[in-house]
Amino acid sequence: MGNILIVEDDSMNMELARDVLESSGYQVCGVDSAAEALQVLKEALPDLILMDIQLPGLDGLELTRTLKQDSRKKDIIVVAMTAHAMKGDRERILEAGCSGYIAKPIDTRELCREVARHLPPPERPDNLSQD
Ligand code: MN
Numbered sequence: 669m670g671n672i673l674i675v676e677d678d679s680m681n682m683e684l685a686r687d688v689l690e691s692s693g694y695q696v697c698g699v700d701s702a703a704e705a706l707q708v709l710k711e712a713l714p715d716l717i718l719m720d721i722q723l724p725g726l727d728g729l730e731l732t733r734t735l736k737q738d739s740r741k742k743d744i745i746v747v748a749m750t751a752h753a754m755k756g757d758r759e760r761i762l763e764a765g766c767s768g769y770i771a772k773p774i775d776t777r778e779l780c781r782e783v784a785r786h787l788p789p790p791e792r793p794d795n796l797s798q799d
Contacts, residue, residue: 670790673714702726736765
């Protein structure tokens with residue numbers, strides 16, 4: 669437990685999300701497109717996908733819908749990231765099969781809280797002193 673795949677085409681957001689999740693003890697793999705994500709998922713299934721919605725080509729919601737139709741992949745938890753948290757987006761995101769979402773720009777505390785809500789961080793001795 670504790671494997672996360674980040675699908676994000678913005679390298680700075682990728683770096684930020686990867687750093688904060690690795691610091692929390694998760695094993696992180698990162699890709700920058702839906703096509704690459706599908707390649708990675710052929711090899712191994714993560715516990716959770718942190719999914720950017722705005723991706724070139726197949727977008728994050730389309731990819732989520734594709735995963736939810738696949739019996740092997742449908743149980744992977746998907747948490748969306750979106751810069752356009754407008755009215756109706758929440759419904760659209762949840763309808764596609766995402767379990768939750770965070771707004772961009774990324775707030776690292778919010779990211780950790782939302783991810784931990786679905787996938788508790790792996791236990792590590794140095795986590796004991798944290799909230
Ligand atoms: Mn993007």
